[in-house]
Amino acid sequence: MESTPTHLPGVLWDELVIDSFAGGGGASLGIEWGIGRAVNVAINHDPEAVAMHRANHPLTDHYCQDVWSADPVTVTKGRPVALGWFSPDCTYHSKARGSKPIRPKNAKRRDLAWVIIKWAKAVRMRVIMLENVEEFRDWGPLVDGRPCKVRKGKTFRAWKQQLKNAGYEVQDRILRACDYGSPTIRKRLFVIARCDGQPIVWPEVTHGSNQDSLRRARKQRSAHNQESAAEHRRHHPRLTPFRTAADCIDWVLRCPSIFLNRAEATAYHQATGDRIVRPLKPKTMDRIRNGLVRYVINAAKPFIVRCNHGPRKGEHFRGQPVDQPFCTATASRDAHGLVVPYTVGAGGSGYAGKPKSMGEPLGTVMAHDRRSLVAANLSHMYTSNTAGGQGRPDLPIKTIVAGGNHAHLVHAFLQSYYGEGSGKTGRDVAAPLPTVTTKDRTGLVTVNVDGEPHMIIDVGMRMLTPRELYRCQGFPDSYVIDPVVNGKKLTKSAQVRMCGNSVCPQVAAALVRANLVEVSKPSKKEVA
Secondary structure (H helix, E strand, O other): OOOOOOOOOHHHOOOEEEEEOOOOOHHHHHHHHHHOOOOOEEEEOOHHHHHHHHHHOOOOEEEEOOOOOOOHHHHHOOOOEEEEEEOOOOOOOOHHHOOOOOOHHHHHHHOOOHHHHHHHHHOOEEEEEEEEOHHHHHOOOEEOOEEOOOOOOHHHHHHHHHHHHOOOEEEEEEEEHHHHOOOEOOEEEEEEEEOOOOOOOOOOOOEOOHHHHHHHHHHHHHHHOOOOHHHHHHHOOOOEOOOOHHHHOOOOOOOOEOOOOHHHHHHHHHHHOOOOOOOOOHHHHHHHHHHHHHHHHOOOOOEEEEOOOOOOOOOOOOEEEOOOOOOOOOOOOOOEEEEEEEEEEOOOOHHHOOOEEOOOOEOOOOOOOOEEEEEEEEEEOOOOOOEOOOOOOOOEOOOOOOOOOOOOOOOOEEEEOOOOOHHHHOEEOOOOOOOOOOOOOEEEEOEEEOOEEEEEEEEEEEEOOHHHHHHHHOOOOOOOOOOEEOOEEOOHHHHHHHHHOOOOHHHHHHHHHHHOOOOOOOOOOOOO
16 A cells, blocks of 8 residues: 655545546556545445455445445535546447447446436536547447447537536547556547646656657657757657566466367366467467567567576566677576567457567457467577477477477478468478479578577467466556455456456556646656
8 A cells, every 4th residue: 555645735635536437446556656545435336346446455445336326425425526537337339349239238338427427416526537448439329239320429429518517628538558658558538527627637648669759749840840859858758668568478487389289288287287278269370370470480589588597686577689688698508598479369359369569568458368478489490409399498398300299390381472272371391392383482481580590499378367467457566466255366267357447557647647736746656
């Protein structure tokens, strides 16, 4: 729990801060970082979510009930409200759900944002903030269970007008979590409404690519000729680099081969206790293959992973890019191996499953366990015995033989192009060459690292753990994600569900600081 600061003006202490649809507490955590104290009230209908929230925010009053049944006057007890934060259910607005018709019993969940109007009319909240998916702007009537395209956005506009009629100025904007320090690209719509006569303020971006920032500035100067380079640097300080998915991964965990069959997957589970699904679905294999081409075969900067040693002091993972000074070499044989990791979706809609580099923020964390880590282990082509097989760098691989094992399947292959047929997906170099035609249609695919040929000795894949997902969402490792509920620790599926539904705390902190001007500086415990 944050220590109570003494530098804040007293007015904020006399006002309440309320987190409705509080979930596991991401918004509350960010609000605490922003104002330097705990939120006063958290409301959520889910006992599991309330248990997680209570474990991390013990000074908050918790209401485990439906948000509609929570009476604003009773909850506030006549005290003034500085901030009301609302994150209504986004399931039936999000494109991730697909195009299935919405059943009448679920339509009520789609209309949960109307509870904000109830609060705005019942108690005067100086500032109201809403977080939801981008598609919330398209909120409109349903026709046969599907959004009416002709009246898209009609309900959203009417909802905003209700806030204005209650005396609030209202603005909305889409923000990316990675721009404010979260290691995820998660894009969400934020609505800010306030009735205290103060202006609505949108926080300045703090993280990103400085080259992109300067490029945009140059375009702006050439178009308007209003701001010099020096003025731009003064008004727009240098951005902190994006936090990446690689910072959040536990590189010690096993990453089993994608080539295991069902029996081998069962044996792996019996030996390790880790349940895996093999064989993988064809679409998942397609995504892995696309990722191999982009992030392994064509990768300019593979990672160097220390196979036999833990992370050094101050490190989050056991790796480094090849363009940084190499770590101390030891007498231990095969203590280092090359690995090119990336993430890929394993299930769900197509847009959510595209391969993504580990050097970038993670894609949006969903409420279902769909994000996985793929690691392609590399070794020099001339090596006959290697370390790092079976997708785990600290275990020896089986001897590579022409008879065919998992490593042999992918270390080099022939790729056909300009044509049709099975050759499009690659052909083993140990297999007979496909029919030779009068045109060049077959090429040899290998991996080169700094001009030296390498082979892929195996490709491993595992689902990201709940802790890794929470890190990518911006939560610190000190955050409790497995509280005891009804005598048992919260299940992993429930942990993932609440992570996918959570608010990235860095964004909440930035919004609160920008609009509650009583706060003079951020909490020391906030993740940078």
